[in-house]
Amino acid sequence: MSHEDSQSPGFVSRRTFLRGSALATGALSAALLPGADAEAQQLPEAGTADPRRTTVEMTVNGVAYRKEIANHTTLAQFLREDLDLTGTKIGCDRLQCGACTVLLNGRNVYACTTLAVEVSGATVQTIEGLATGDRLHPIQQAFVDHSGFQCGFCTSGQIMTAKALLERTPSPTEDQVRSAMAGNMCRCSAYKRILESVMAASRQMRA
16 A cells, blocks of 8 residues: 555555544444443442342351351352361252251251351351361261262261251161261262261160
8 A cells, every 4th residue: 555545635644544443343332332331330439338249157076166158158168168167068969969958956957059148147067067176976887887978079968967867866777877868969979988978877876
């Protein structure tokens, strides 16, 4: 292109073209994504409380905690990431495997789909809260003595479910144990050993 062409009225330089393209792209993005501006407007101003975060209070394994967390934080995430209690496992994240089972006010629940903000003020017990010092809880000891685990990934959830069962039914039948433990999956298929472990724990706890 000659220098004369660059001076003609209809000439558009590369810099002008790129600047115009950037402006057009920004305008198009704003038109196609109206929620982007709305989301930006929802950001809290400096010095104001963030509506997307909540301060929760919870007693976990006998220790009181008070922490500010994102509203979408699950109980499993709160335990693992905020309290560093990694004995609670995350397997399926959809109420299928039971690896995340903890006791919430004495009841076994799936921590992967329970929002922490919904249970603020509750009492939670995890696998880390069962043993007394170096002494294992009778259910933990029974799982060791009767090989109620193989890879061990599901074991904490299995034990917490068994604890909830034995607290409400100290002398369960084998069928009651199978029914209570049905929500906890063992990918290694150690179900026979798990049943033996829970029954042995029941006898030990009664004794």
